[in-house]
Amino acid sequence: MDAYPQELECDLQRYYGIDLERRGHTPSHVALMAENLPKGALTVAAIDPDGAWTEEMCLLAEIRNLLCDLIWGMAEKRHRGARPQRIGPSWMSGRKKLDSAAVTVDELNRRLAAARHG
Secondary structure, three states: OOOOHHHHHHHHHHHHOOOOOOOOOOHHHHHHHHHOOOOOOHHHHHHOHHHHOOHHHHHHHHHHHHHHHHHHHHOOHHHOOOOOOOOOOHHHOOOOOOOOOOOOHHHHHHHHHHHHOO
16 A cells, blocks of 8 residues: 555545545455456556556457558568567567466366365
């Protein structure tokens, strides 16, 4: 709450109707709501700029990027100019790799069960 107070206050009002000026909301309730803010929320975007990109925005950005690449590729070489700048979160352009690893079905089930049961 200390790092991005205005963003958090706006997000709590926008997504959950929580007015911090009114009494009645416990700190633990407000903290729970803050932990579960959706992608695109001001607080999420302030913490990580990639957090501003919702799934819909990523899909639209990728469509735009593909269309720009298509138009650029179809142009005559002498008229092309520089390749169009891609838009989207950093992980879409390969600047930031997402951690991933292949696991067996049994291993996945074990991890999910462990997460469910604490």
